[in-house]
Amino acid sequence: MNINVPEIFAENVFSDAVMKDRLPKNVYKTLMKTIQNGRQLDMTTADFIANTMKEWALEKGATHYTHWFQPLTGSTAEKHDSFIAPATRGTAIMEFSGKSLVKGEPDASSFPSGGLRQTSSARGYTAWDPTSYCFVKEGSLYIPTVFLSYTGETLDKKTPLLRSMDALSSSAVEFLKLFGNDNVSRVTSTVGAEQEYFLIDKDMYDKRTDLILTGRTLFGAKPPKGQELDDQYFANLRPRIASYMADLDEELWKLGIYSKTKHNEVAPAQHEMAPIFTTSNLGTDQNELAMEVMEKVALKHNLICLLHEKPFEGVNGSGKHNNWSMSTDDGQNLLDPGDTPMENLQFLTILCALIKGIDEYADLMRISASSAGNDHRLGADEAPPAIVSMFLGEELDAVLKAIEEDTVYKTQTQAFEIGVNALPSFPKDSTDRNRTSPFAFTGNRFEFRMVGSSDNIACPNALLNTIVAEELSEFTEILKPFKNTDKFESEVKNLMKNVLKEHRRIIFNGDGYSLEWIQEAERRGLPNYPSTVDAIPHYTDEKNLRIFKKFGIYTENELKARTEVLLEKYSKTLRIEARTMIQMARKQLLPATLEYIRTLCDTIAVKNQIGISAVVESKTVKKLNDLAEAFYESIENLEQLVNDACEIKEVLVQARFFREKVLSEMERMRTTSDTIERIMPSDKWPVPDYSAMIYNV
Ligand code: ADP
Ligand code: MG
Numbered sequence: 001m002n003i004n005v006p007e008i009f010a011e012n013v014f015s016d017a018v019m020k021d022r023l024p025k026n027v028y029k030t031l032m033k034t035i036q037n038g039r040q041l042d043m044t045t046a047d048f049i050a051n052t053m054k055e056w057a058l059e060k061g062a063t064h065y066t067h068w069f070q071p072l073t074g075s076t077a078e079k080h081d082s083f084i085a086p087a088t089r090g091t092a093i094m095e096f097s098g099k100s101l102v103k104g105e106p107d108a109s110s111f112p113s114g115g116l117r118q119t120s121s122a123r124g125y126t127a128w129d130p131t132s133y134c135f136v137k138e139g140s141l142y143i144p145t146v147f148l149s150y151t152g153e154t155l156d157k158k159t160p161l162l163r164s165m166d167a168l169s170s171s172a173v174e175f176l177k178l179f180g181n182d183n184v185s186r187v188t189s190t191v192g193a194e195q196e197y198f199l200i201d202k203d204m205y206d207k208r209t210d211l212i213l214t215g216r217t218l219f220g221a222k223p224p225k226g227q228e229l230d231d232q233y234f235a236n237l238r239p240r241i242a243s244y245m246a247d248l249d250e251e252l253w254k255l256g257i258y259s260k261t262k263h264n265e266v267a268p269a270q271h272e273m274a275p276i277f278t279t280s281n282l283g284t285d286q287n288e289l290a291m292e293v294m295e296k297v298a299l300k301h302n303l304i305c306l307l308h309e310k311p312f313e314g315v316n317g318s319g320k321h322n323n324w325s326m327s328t329d330d331g332q333n334l335l336d337p338g339d340t341p342m343e344n345l346q347f348l349t350i351l352c353a354l355i356k357g358i359d360e361y362a363d364l365m366r367i368s369a370s371s372a373g374n375d376h377r378l379g380a381d382e383a384p385p386a387i388v389s390m391f392l393g394e395e396l397d398a399v400l401k402a403i404e405e406d407t408v409y410k411t412q413t414q415a416f417e418i419g420v421n422a423l424p425s426f427p428k429d430s431t432d433r434n435r436t437s438p439f440a441f442t443g444n445r446f447e448f449r450m451v452g453s454s455d456n457i458a459c460p461n462a463l464l465n466t467i468v469a470e471e472l473s474e475f476t477e478i479l480k481p482f483k484n485t486d487k488f489e490s491e492v493k494n495l496m497k498n499v500l501k502e503h504r505r506i507i508f509n510g511d512g513y514s515l516e517w518i519q520e521a522e523r524r525g526l527p528n529y530p531s532t533v534d535a536i537p538h539y540t541d542e543k544n545l546r547i548f549k550k551f552g553i554y555t556e557n558e559l560k561a562r563t564e565v566l567l568e569k570y571s572k573t574l575r576i577e578a579r580t581m582i583q584m585a586r587k588q589l590l591p592a593t594l595e596y597i598r599t600l601c602d603t604i605a606v607k608n609q610i611g612i613s614a615v616v617e618s619k620t621v622k623k624l625n626d627l628a629e630a631f632y633e634s635i636e637n638l639e640q641l642v643n644d645a646c647e648i649k650e651v652l653v654q655a656r657f658f659r660e661k662v663l664s665e666m667e668r669m670r671t672t673s674d675t676i677e678r679i680m681p682s683d684k685w686p687v688p689d690y691s692a693m694i695y696n697v
Contacts, residue, residue, distance in 0.1 A: 008250065009253045010254070010255070010256035012135050013135045014136075014141075019052075022052050023049065027045055030045050034130055035130050041102065043099070044098075045098070046098025046099070046101055047097060047098035050096045050100065051096065053141065054095075054096035057141040058083070062141045063082050063083065063084075064081060064083065065082075065083060065096060065142075065143060066078040066081070066140050066142055067079070067106065067145040069144075069147040069158070070147070070156050070284075070458065071111040071157075072111065073111060076292070077111070101128055102127065103127055105125050105126075106124065106125075108124030108155065112565045112569075114565040116155065124155050125147075125150065126146065126147050127146050128144070129158065131162070132144035132281055132285045153555070158281070160458070160553050161459075162281060163552055164465035164551070165279075168189055168469040169186050169188065171468070172326060172468075172469070174473065175472040175475060177483075178479050179345070183330050185329055187327070187328050188280070188328075189280040189325070189326050189464075190280060190324065190325050191278070191280045191284070191457060191461055192277030192283070193274075193283060193323070193457050194272055194273075195287065195291070196265055196318035196453050197270070197273070197294060197318060198269050198270050198306040199298060199303045199306070199697055200696070201303060202299070202303055202304050204688040204696065210580050210584060214576055214577050215306060216308045217311060217312055217313070218580060218584070218666070219584065219589065219677070220313065220677070220693075221677040222313065223691040224691075227315050230266070232266060232267065232268050232270070233266045234263050234264060240697055241697065244297065244303060245262045245273075247300065248273065248294060248297045251297055255289060257275055258275050258276035259274075259275050260274055260275055262274075265316070266315075266316045268694040269694040269695075270315070280461045284456065287320075291454070307453050308373055308453070309374045309376055309453050310373060310376035310377060310380075316383070317376055318377075318452075319383070320451040322448040322460055323445050323448075324445060325446070333444055334346075335445050337444075339425075342419075344418065344423045345418065345419050345492060349492055351396075352400075352495070353471035353472050354471070355503050355504075357470065357471040358388065361543075361544070362526060363541065364463045364466075364467065365438075365448070365450065365467075366378075366535045368450075368460035369452060369455070371569070371573075372570050372577075374450075375530075378530075379528075379530035379531065383435065383513070385438065386528060387438070387518065387526055388527075389508035389521065390439045390441070390508070391434045391440040392441045393426065393434075394509070396441060400496075400500055400507075403500060404497055404500040406497070411424060426443060436511055436512030436513050437508070437512050469551055470550070470551070475495065479495065532566070533656050533658075536566050570655050571654050575646070575658070577666065578662050579642060585669065589676070590632065592685060593631070596681070597621055600617045627672055628676070631669070631673060638665045638669055641662050642662060644661075645661070677689065
């Protein structure tokens with residue numbers, strides 16, 4: 001199979017190139033202005049674009065169009081309308097107006113809104129987001145949109161992200177002027193989301209109700225071999241996986257996604273796909289799309305792609321490393337240290353803004369990665385811990401120390417005075433870099449590693465942008481009086497010094513998994529929220545509300561609504577998991593155990609009759625019978641606890657009850673079942689075991 005990548009790349013995207021090619025110059029120009037300045041499109045222009053878009057989509061085989069949006073459910077939503085319109089004598093024509101492009105009115109009453117939208121006034125509307133690209137997929141033209149209530153409250157994940165990008169841009173443009181960047185008029189946040197996933201055989205999956213209903217295994221004894229030999233990471237690709245990945249690349253490329261890197265991950269059956277970074281808003285859409293394509297392509301290979309954060313106990317879970325930076329419209333990457341003393345100074349100041357921001361709003365970063373699924377990663381025995389800290393690397397740390405202590409930064413051969421000499425370039429991506437840090441500097445960007453593999457990246461990026469917007473605007477306030485004076489540099493250094501003194505505690509270059517770090521972090525006063533339920537209530541803390549309001553990201557109502565939706569989702573997830581466990585236990589696992597006990601008892605009876613020893617059978621029966629009793633009791637307990645939980649009206653109290661009571665009973669029940677599984681013969685256990693699932697592809 002020979003594919004011409006440049007030829008197929010973005011063939012299904014109404015890309016910039018297509019627009020430039022097909023739209024009249026003035027229409028194209030108006031559209032670009034709209035995109036850059038967020039202005040409203042006039043209807044004539046919209047009509048023109050819609051018609052061109054339709055013609056193009058028809059050529060690509062589309063018959064329908066859909067407003068594609070990202071509600072608070074966590075997945076994407078779409079409703080398809082055909083282009084069809086009646087014409088004379090019962091014939092049909094294909095039509096698409098500017099109005100239909102720009103605005104849609106899905107019946108929105110079933111999407112979560114956290115009480116923002118009473119069902120009596122259930123109307124919400126979708127509005128075209130021209131900063132992202134339309135594309136054709138499976139016979140429909142997809143139009144990326146934002147989703148709002150008629151009173152203007154946000155009901156989706158994209159709107160806050162777009163607002164945060166604007167806020168960051170305004171703050172950063174002002175800030176950069178202090179450093180003589182008078183030509184910068186727009187700063188855009190960028191993201192490259194490395195996506196981890198598991199692949200397992202579909203036949204196995206189909207036999208596991210837990211995977212089907214919850215995306216993770218709720219039972220399952222650990223296999224004799226896990227990931228301890230480290231023989232999976234970057235291992236050569238088995239043929240079935242390689243063929244899946246080749247197919248995936250092709251599909252992603254056609255949709256304009258720059259899929260770049262693919263490899264096996266640490267856990268058996270775990271893999272990764274990383275695209276080349278792009279703007280946060282396009283990156284978010286593309287990540288949502290990539291996840292969907294990953295699942296669909298898997299089916300063609302009789303595989304299932306699991307995006308859950310923790311499909312299997314005992315081996316690593318999956319995350320989504322959110323690589324983040326900022327680019328200016330004159331081509332600077334603001335997290336690149338640069339080559340001149342002034343560029344260095346600007347970079348170091350921005351770095352200090354991040355240090356201060358991440359320290360002051362560590363809770364928001366934690367919240368942005370909170371979900372029931374991700375609780376099994378963060379704060380459990382794996383990467384990264386639930387405590388937010390920052391890793392800068394040795395060299396950079398030494399530079400900051402020199403600033404803080406008013407000394408000169410020295411390498412083995414040279415000394416550098418900040419603002420006077422140019423710093424040596426810092427190693428990018430050195431292989432020894434710290435992989436246990438939740439927020440690590442990697443040479444020209446930060447890698448936020450807490451995000452869960454199934455999560456929408458809009459939220460983490462929106463919060464990060466808002467935090468940085470706040471710090472940069474604060475820095476600008478402080479430094480503005482000294483702009484273009486000979487005091488500027490010393491004031492910058494002063495500011496950095498103060499920030500470092502106060503916020504150094506967020507920097508941690510050691511092992512983030514260690515127990516010592518948890519104790520050390522506590523001494524430093526860093527927040528540690530081990531679970532979603534501990535983290536989410538801090539969303540509406542006064543200091544957080546303040547910056548969301550200041551930059552128009554969320555109103556108090558919107559924020560409260562989101563808090564409620566997140567907590568409700570947490571409780572619902574656990575309720576489904578608990579009920580799935582009860583069902584599997586009652587209908588499959590316990591009956592199989594009892595059946596085996598019966599078989600053994602029959603054998604014992606026969607052996608007794610003919611007078612030969614049945615010691616093995618008797619011992620096994622005794623063991624299994626005790627376990628079966630405990631199992632039965634656990635089922636009854638869990639059922640009672642879930643019923644009790646459902647009676648609780650207050651969302652936070654309910655979520656806490658699920659976390660504290662229901663989850664621990666689920667864990668107890670699993671331990672019992674896994675012990676039984678280890679004793680039972682393979683052919684008597686009614687569901688595929690771990691070895692079969694993770695070593696079979
Ligand atoms: P690693 O596994 O070593 O972390 P990868 O190559 O898998 O590295 O992923 C690095 C990711 O960081 C890629 O998605 C890449 O495009 C992204 N990236 C690089 N530069 C930037 C930047 N300036 N802004 C955002 N993301 C970036
Ligand atoms: Mg990585």
